[in-house]
Amino acid sequence: MSMESSTGHRLMNILIADDEARYRVMMGHLFEKWPEHQLTLAEDGNEAWTLLDDPKRWFDVVFLDLNMPKSGGLDVLRRLRESPLHKSVEPVICTASNDRETIKQAIALGVRHYIVKPWTEAQIADKLRQIAAKRAA
Template sequence: MLNQMSILFIEDDLVETMKMHRTLEKLELNHTIHEAKNGEQALAFLKSTDRFPDIILLDLNMPKINGIEFLKILKDDDKIKYIPTIVLTTSHNRKDVLECYKVGIAGYIIKPLNYKDYVYKIDKLLAYWSVNELIKG
């Protein structure tokens, strides 16, 4: 049985945000999605909430604080550094992949252009994390 999760979705592209919501509806998943348009908004959310998300889905290419800068701030904070963070990006850049794993991500997924492939990847991603023993709090 899959557990319902709280997800912080950090994405500045409105189309990508709509695609994520459409995918969750299609998959009939009732996860709670908290949205942030950039790293600054995401950090403000994490500092203002009493209940941290179970996982973070993070785009890399964002204004203000990009994904890698956000990761470094996240992993430097003892209260939030253990939230599994999965990069969900269009970047195939090997340097980005290596830098993200070096900082301490839980996964790196390249967004496919084909919607059917996107739904498949999101389904597998969320199924995997919803059966994990996640840190609550």
């Protein structure tokens, strides 16, 4: 059974991994508009991977900043792609990095969703709609 929120999004468990507190707070406020979604926040790539790899949790989507201490978004993305248990997690890169080499690395790791900061509510909503449509197909 597919459940949808009032915004038309299929309900999803979402992880936000960003070392900048202001972006985590902004995402938290944004998702208050879509309270049906389960939102989890991580401060860096190591914390994100610990949450992703916890067998008691599952995520549909992970928004990854690329430039984080300890372990960046590309490191987390590589781990996701190497793990058969995480093939269904849809990564969305959400970063200030928009240089050609970084974008090429993300694409090589199968990223289809790339948002350059500062993001807008419309961009986040659009990515969630795209992901929900893909999952429903």
